[in-house]
Amino acid sequence: MNTSISGFSKLSKSEKINWIVDTYFSNKEQAKKILTQYWNSDNKLQQLHDEFIENTITNYYLPLGVAPNFLINGKLHTIPMAIEESSVVAAASKAAKFWLDRGGFKATVLSTTKIGQVHFMFHGQPKKLEAYFKSVKNRLIADAKSITQNMEKRGGGILDIELRNKTEKLSGYYQLHATFETLDAMGANFINSCLEQFATTFKQEALRFKDFTDTEKQIEIVMSILSNYVPNCLVRAEVSCPVSDLSDNKNSHPEAFAQKFVQAVNIAEVEPYRAVTHNKGIMNGIDAVVLATGNDFRAVEAGVHAYASRNGTYSSLTHAKIENGIFTFWMEIPLALGTVGGLTGLHPLVKFALELLHKPSAKELMQIVAVAGLAQNFAALRSLTTTGIQEGHMKMHLMNILNQFDATTEEKAHIINHFKTHVVTHRAVVEAIDNLRK
Numbered sequence: 187m188n189t190s191i192s193g194f195s196k197l198s199k200s201e202k203i204n205w206i207v208d209t210y211f212s213n214k215e216q217a218k219k220i221l222t223q224y225w226n227s228d229n230k231l232q233q234l235h236d237e238f239i240e241n242t243i244t245n246y247y248l249p250l251g252v253a254p255n256f257l258i259n260g261k262l263h264t265i266p267m268a269i270e271e272s273s274v275v276a277a278a279s280k281a282a283k284f285w286l287d288r289g290g291f292k293a294t295v296l297s298t299t300k301i302g303q304v305h306f307m308f309h310g311q312p313k314k315l316e317a318y319f320k321s322v323k324n325r326l327i328a329d330a331k332s333i334t335q336n337m338e339k340r341g342g343g344i345l346d347i348e349l350r351n352k353t354e355k356l357s358g359y360y361q362l363h364a365t366f367e368t369l370d371a372m373g374a375n376f377i378n379s380c381l382e383q384f385a386t387t388f389k390q391e392a393l394r395f396k397d398f399t400d401t402e403k404q405i406e407i408v409m410s411i412l413s414n415y416v417p418n419c420l421v422r423a424e425v426s427c428p429v430s431d432l433s434d435n436k437n438s439h440p441e442a443f444a445q446k447f448v449q450a451v452n453i454a455e456v457e458p459y460r461a462v463t464h465n466k467g468i469m470n471g472i473d474a475v476v477l478a479t480g481n482d483f484r485a486v487e488a489g490v491h492a493y494a495s496r497n498g499t500y501s502s503l504t505h506a507k508i509e510n511g512i513f514t515f516w517m518e519i520p521l522a523l524g525t526v527g528g529l530t531g532l533h534p535l536v537k538f539a540l541e542l543l544h545k546p547s548a549k550e551l552m553q554i555v556a557v558a559g560l561a562q563n564f565a566a567l568r569s570l571t572t573t574g575i576q577e578g579h580m581k582m583h584l585m586n587i588l589n590q591f592d593a594t595t596e597e598k599a600h601i602i603n604h605f606k607t608h609v610v611t612h613r614a615v616v617e618a619i620d621n622l623r624k
Contacts, residue, residue: 189209189210191205194241195240195241199236199242199243202241202243203218203221203243206243221243221244222244224244224245224246224247225244225245226245231534232245234532234533238529238532238533248268248269248270248477249268249269249270250266250267250268250478250535250539251266251267251268251269251275252264252265252266252267252275252542253265253267253275253278253279253282253558253561254279254282255279255282255283255286256282256290256291256554256557256558256561257282257285257286257289257290257291258290258291258292258293258553258554258557259290259291259292259293259553260290261544263543263544263554264542265278265282265475265543265554265557265558266475266478266479266538266539266542266543267471267474267475267478267558268474268477268478269470269473269474269477271470272585272586274470274471274474274562275474277561277562277565277566277569278471278558278561278562278565280565281561281562281564281565281568282561284434284564284568285425285561285564288425288427288431289425289426289427290425291423291424291425291557291560291561292423292424292425292426293421293422293423293424293552293553293554293556293557294421294422294553295420295421295549295552295553296420296421296422296518297418297419297420298367298368298419298548298549298552299345299365299366299367299416299418299419300365300366300367300368300373300377300412300413300416300419300522301363301364301365301366301412301413301415301416301418302364302366302377302378302380302381302410302411302412302413303361303362303363303364303381303410303411303412303413304361304362304364304381304384304385304388304407304409304410305359305360305361305407305408305409305410305411306359306360306361306362306385306388306405306406306407306408307358307359307360307405307406307408308358308360308402308405308406309357309358309401309402310398310399310401310402311402312351312353314397314398314402315349315360315402316349317397318391318392318395318397318398319349319362321395322387322388322391322395323347325387325391326347326362326383326384326387326388327344327347329383329384329386329387330344330379330380330383330384333376333379333380333383334376334380337368337369337371337376340369341367341369342366342367342368342369343366343367344364344365344366344380345364345365345366345367346364346365347362347363347364347365347384348362348363348364349361349362349363350362350363362381362384362385362388364377364380364381364384365418366380368524369548370524370525370526370547370548371524371526371527371548372481372482372522372523372524372527372528372548373412373522373524373527374412374482374485375527377412378410378411378412381410381411381412382410384410385407385410388405388407389405389407392404392405414485414486414488414489414522415488415489415492415493415520416489416520416521416522417493417496417520418520419520419521419522420518420519420520420521421518421519421521421549421552421553421555421556422516422517422518422556423516423517423519423553423556423557423559423560424514424515424516424517424560425514425515425516425560425564426512426513426514426515427512427513428511428512428513429441429444429508429511429512429513430511432444432513443571443572444508444513445508446571447506447513447515447567447568447571448506448507448508450567450570450571451502451504451505451506451515451567452506454501454502454504455501455502455505456501458499458500458501461494461500461501461502462500464502464503464504464563464566465490465491465494465502465503467562467563467566468503468504468517468519468559468560468562468563469487469490469559470562471558471559471560471561471562471563472486472490472519472521472555472556472558472559472562473486473487474558475554475555475558476523476555478535478536478539479523479525479530479536479539479540479543479551479555480528480529480530480532480533480536480539480540481523481524481528481551482528485522486521486522486523489520489521489522490503490519490520490521493519493520503517503518503519503559503563504516504517504560504563505517515560515564516560517556517559517560517563519556519559521552521555521556523548523551523552523555524548525540525545525546525547525548525551584601584602584605584610584615585598587612587615587616588601588615588619591616591619593619597619597622597623600622601615601618601619601622604618605618
């Protein structure tokens, strides 16, 4: 069957849907029903969602949960989390409650510098290029003034521009490496606009630089784009308490628990196979809050994992130690986030999430997001080093299994009660459903 189509983007929403169901689905009415049941009954709100992206046919729902009792720098927060994975919100909530009476979480923004680059090719003498850059640097900044003036009024803007020689790695390859402060905006559009202006000025002024040969004047701009690797946009989150205070109803031997916990972190620091799963658990917490607050979780993920590899080997993002009877668990992580611009002023649930968080600045949101990741990792390691990960996870996953088998309300109540005293596995749940229905 030929399924290609021309002019799809120009079709109306209903025409797009008709083509999709006619081309790919045997039960056309059922396919249409699945799409339309997720439309919002408020036409204005639905249009808003339709216009977020291109070729929209429906809305894709994720659960929005909350994790209460987060004490961060002495202030209580209930953290919104948009995620589909069971046990994540429960784990974050348990970690928050655990540390609530042990001093809570401390978080500090270490730096907020973001990076953008103009990538270009130059095949002349490097010293001439350096001389040209020195002569044109102030002009680059001046020509971007119409873009930067509003940001500068708020205290942000261009921090610096450097010329970087990358010819050892690729013949003729150089960069304009620029650093920016974007305050409460994530700043992608601002940075990219500045970079494109730099590129235009840099190429035009080269034609007038008297020391260049005709060949050297022909600088080739390859691309101008921000970097999602932000190792100088860092936030630190930590918890600490006397080892003896780690005791609770789940753990009656705090010294042994603390030692085992530190060993678990040490393993993730030296073993990449473990580190990937370890850091994935951190990102369960981080991504859920980033998504709920309308930020770019793909950019955050890419930057975080690059940071985890900065020393040449992929390693744990979190660290733990015991010194003088004090247990400390901490993380430094790069997070480029915004609380203005993008979806933050458009999506009703994003606005709700930010108000729930006391309308944070970008720096405050960095702290909250980092804490959510640290809490998630603490909860996972606590389970791994005590009862094992599956006991809690499978109990949270139980409802998903029951829904797969269309369990009734009465069946759910009966089976949930049964598994209060039995180990949850997929096979055990299926057998329990079968036995109940027999």
